[in-house]
Amino acid sequence: MKRRFIRTKKTASAWTERLGLLAALLLVLAAAPAAAHGYIVRSIPENRAVLERAPARLQYWFSEGLEPEFSSITVRDQAGNTVADGGVPDDNRALLAARLPTDLPDGAYVAELRVAFASDGHVITETRVFFVGQEVGGVSGAAASDQADALEVIWRALALPAGLLLLGTFALYGSVLLPAWGSSAYRAGGLPPRLMRRLSAVIAAGLAAALAGNILAILQQAMVLFNADIGQVFAQNLWSIVRVGTRFGDLWNARMLLLALAAALYAASLYFRQERPELVRPLWTANAWALALAVGTFSAGSHAAGSLLWPWAGVFVDWIHALAVGLWAGGLGALALALPVALSPYSGDTRRAALLAVLNRFSRLAVVCVALVITTGLYSSLNWIESPADLTGTTFGGALALKLILAGGLLAVGLAHHVALRPERYRRWQAVARRVGGFITTLRLEAALALLVVAAAGLLTATPVPTPDFAPSAPPPSASQTVDGLDISLTITPGGPGVNTYDVLVRQGGKPADDLAVRVQMADPALDRRGVWDTAENAGDGLYVAAGDEINRAGDWWALVDVTRTDGTTARAAYAWAISEAAAVLQSRAPNAFNLLALAGILAALLWAAYPSARRLYARLDLNPATVTIAAGAAAAAVLFIAIGVIVIQNTQAQYEATLYPPPTIINPTLPDADSLARGRALVESACAGWTGRDLETLVERLPRTRDEELFFAVRDGWRGLPPCDAGLSDTQRWDVVNAVRALG
């Protein structure tokens, strides 16, 4: 019997080793140089665009925020000479931009992007090409690699499983082992010393692996961000810069702090086990919460953080997934390591009773966790896998398929255990299990498979997600006008609703004009609303730059540019264009039916998980009719008041908006360009006698808060001391007068 037990242990150990080696081999084979989970959602110009002349700037919007200190863009010409460089502007962390010289000759240009994503520190290098004049053959860009970084895979495969094992061990101790086996006879921890020693060894090993993996993480991140080797990282203290200067470092600090807290609680339990043995149990029980938070730091830097679909929901779903895996797989690993020691004194029916006591409890926990793992895993996968081709044609899909296959095997073994360990079936299945070494061996197989699944999860986390297929973007609105000898070009990028950059390029006599004052205003004629005048800053080479979020909807918009020379004369350029949603930078995506179904599945699994606790709570409730009536009434009243409150707030906001900006009764159809202003000024002189003096000054002072229709009525009917303009004016002429009066402001 003893010989058989020893042989079983060796067999199980060999199995674990082989599976571990297989996992390491798979991970290393799958790993290669660069990784990222963000991607470009909009670029101006588009890759391989052929432009008549060079744009004022290059802009690349990403699906998530970047690390400004470690992200850059370099633009080179065909000969490899650097013609411009840039980085992340202060006002938009998801944008990489470079200002281009205005006199770029015709030819091919290559933009080299080095992008460090803030959420997980992944770095990509990617090149984009554009042509000025005509396309040049033989010049092409390179897309970012979709492979995972080998060192990152290693630290993730080390730190994540270790964290999950720790969480599983502490949770197993508090929610399975103590209720099943605990006894007040054992003052230090409630379990026999041999079992406490084994669990203690598992915790010590887990803490060591988690801390080592985390230290490796900061070194790898510093190597990637600084493109340095390990020697430089240590010699120049680069790891410390990453630790305090990046979001990856912030999450790393939080994780290390929590691991240090867990280690301190564990160390305290060792220190006090003789003098204050009653402290061991609370110290271990409380530690599960610290580990749950530490696992959450992985989710905060996971793929979900960069999702275009509800990133917050994605992060929490990922966290629930990790917690469920930790409780199930981590607990299973700890159980597989603890059982041989715990059951060593027993045999026969006694051994069976001891085993069933703990496995029945763990099995119930595992079933709930499996439900959560499946539903949350489904939701997370649907974030990135939109078609079967994504599963078969991308590295991410391959990593996901590997994880699913391993998880399928794990589920099959887990299901067999769940079925076999029912008391009425145990004896029959025990005979089957003996052929492969008994239940402890099959539990070890399940634990080893769980380890493989978690390792595959590490690979998946380090692998870039497939880039969605974006609909073709509309080109940014851009137009040129010649006014009073000035060539004035305006480009609005990206040109859709949202925050836009206004690039005004002014040339005089074919040369850049830099000694001018330029201001820009956006107007929505249909709603008779105008933005403020934005002063454009001179960026050199005749380029004046402003930015704003005035364009808040698709439709017809006016853009007005006033260019004032040093002699005080002002030239007006006015542009009318249709703003399209297709030009906007994609900020989010709407959920599809599968996403909603997956979310409903998660909620159902959570409700199922909470059901036993709810049932216990229900049993404690005082359910006499009066209490129930009062509780139901209070709940209904609360819901009613909240609903009424939300409706009232929405109505009030709508009324406030309608009061501030009622729909105009008459719409200005005349673009206030230089010609309209000239006609209007002439009409003010000829047809608006008496439009002078204090009342006109007051009207001009009020222009920023006066709408065009009010000015129109003033021209038609008079305002205060200002008499109506000539009654013979047509409406078109009155609008010219309105435009001219508004230009006085």
Added chain:
Amino acid sequence: MHLPVILAHGALGVWDEVIFLSVAAIFLIMMGISWIRSRSAPFDETENHETPLYPNEKDRFRLD
């Protein structure tokens, strides 16, 4: 008031930080509660619950 975005990805602006810190606070509070409760709770849950969660005596074995 401008709060720096430190921990979160920025989807909700400063609310990211509020949610992150709130979740952390809740977990740390739960940690304290589990500490306090586990100090005096008996090992066998059937001892202290009128309606035990799993009232099956097969789920309990006194390990020696």
